[in-house]
Amino acid sequence: KAEKSATLCRLRHTVAKLEGQTPSLACGTPSLPLGVMEIDRALGGGLAPATLHEISGETWHDLGAAIGFVSALAARTPDRREKLWIQTDFAALEGGNLYIPGSEAFGFSSQLLIVKVPRPLDALWAMEEALKCRALSGVICELPNDGAVADLTATQRLTLAAREGVTFGFLLRHRPSSLTSTAETRWTISAASSAPGGAAAGAARSR
Secondary structure, X not given: OHXXXXXXXXXXXXXXXXXXXXXXXXXXXXXXXXXXXXXXHHOOOOXXXXXXXXXXXXXXXXHHHHXXXXXXXXXXXOOOOEEEEEEEHHHHHHHOOOOHHHHHHHOOOOOEEEEEEOOHHHHHHHHHHHHOOOOEEEEEEEEOOOOOOXXXXXXXXXXXXXXXXXXXXXXXXXXXXXXXXXXXXXXXXXXXXXXXXXXOOOOOEEO
């Protein structure tokens, strides 16, 4: 029943986008607006639920901006269910561990769960199973480098799992990937100069 509901939701979302309308999703999970009019209009109201979205930094130096971007997206999922962040051991060595007090600036609180796994394959398995869980509103999987294990077959499995659980899936690659993917959207994030802040550091920004 959940899978049929998610499929109907995705079909309605697709038809609305083709007709240039803002989707009215009847699956109980609305789209996720980014708050930028031009982007939300192009997406038909925002990021589609019950599917997979990919994020990566443009270069190694942009990884922090990419992590901030996916954090902001996951924190804004439109209900109060918990979020799960899955990180491989090597991803933690490359990009560092999550700093929970800092994550609160993006809206995360005690609703954020963190799972550490040794291998990328373990991370993909954990993400697939977590996406099927309706107790979660969003699942982030952080992979080192370009996340080469997340190929077409793997992302297809993740997409199907997200539809089954009606859950937002965010695949965070540390580098852009040229692999074919079934992700609904793919984002390449680069850092921008912070906003002027007088003597103190200004607010962080991305582009």
